[in-house]
Amino acid sequence: MKLQVAIDLLTTEAALELAGKVAEYVDIIELGTPLIKSEGLSVITAVKNAHPDKIVFADLKTMDAGELEADIAFKAGADLVTVLGTADDSTIAGAVKAAKAHNKGVVVDLISVEDKVTRAKEARTLGAKFVEMHAGLDEQAKPGFDLNGLLAAGEEARVPFSVAGGVKVSTIAAVQRAGADVAVVGGAIYSAADPALAAKELRAAIV
Numbered sequence: 001m002k003l004q005v006a007i008d009l010l011t012t013e014a015a016l017e018l019a020g021k022v023a024e025y026v027d028i029i030e031l032g033t034p035l036i037k038s039e040g041l042s043v044i045t046a047v048k049n050a051h052p053d054k055i056v057f058a059d060l061k062t063m064d065a066g067e068l069e070a071d072i073a074f075k076a077g078a079d080l081v082t083v084l085g086t087a088d089d090s091t092i093a094g095a096v097k098a099a100k101a102h103n104k105g106v107v108v109d110l111i112s113v114e115d116k117v118t119r120a121k122e123a124r125t126l127g128a129k130f131v132e133m134h135a136g137l138d139e140q141a142k143p144g145f146d147l148n149g150l151l152a153a154g155e156e157a158r159v160p161f162s163v164a165g166g167v168k169v170s171t172i173a174a175v176q177r178a179g180a181d182v183a184v185v186g187g188a189i190y191s192a193a194d195p196a197l198a199a200k201e202l203r204a205a206i207v
């Protein structure tokens with residue numbers, strides 16, 4: 001299972017600093033949606049230039065104009081981009097078309113999709129490299145939230161998937177047991193007192 005750090009910070013400087021601290025422990029560096037909205041596509045280029053050996057994931061959360069948005073992110077240096085599972089099939093197909101042209105990939109983010117299992121299969125048929133079983137920051141803040149629903153959906157869908165939703169050192173083993181291809185970790189790394197140590201411990205918890 002790969003480890004993906006999600007950088008939900010707001011400046012390129014802070015993103016580069018965090019990426020520099022944790023890169024040796026992670027496979028994928030995600031530029032979070034708030035970061036890309038704050039800094040623009042240039043943050044993708046800056047991080048890819050600093051870490052050319054890492055998979056750079058641009059969390060665009062595209063809802064429309066799939067081919068256009070994916071194309072500009074791939075040109076900026078992204079290896080993977082996200083399209084929302086709630087988008088029209090043509091939006092996902094458009095992003096996949098751009099990915100094929102650049103020899104890159106599309107991840108379909110199933111945030112706020114009610115039937116994640118069905119949409120995961122559809123996304124895969126449309127050409128997604130993998131789907132993201134995702135509970136966003138707002139959903140995580142609701143009382144009673146836990147990861148189990150995401151893990152069950154991943155197990156049932158039988159397509160390549162990542163899990164994002166407040167994954168931490170105490171839950172990453174369960175993510176792996178559910179068969180995830182990628183564990184996405186944001187806050188548990190970037191909010192840690194020592195992000196490098198947090199990333200190292202997460203990496204060590206993957207068997």
Ligand SMILES: O=C([C@H](O)CO)[C@H](O)[C@H](O)COP(=O)(O)O
Pocket residue numbers: 006007008032033034059135136137140164165166167184185186187188
């Ligand atoms: O995608 C994310 C969210 O929508 C804000 O951009 C997060 O990066 C993702 O949820 C992972 O972060 P944590 O949930 O803090 O681990």
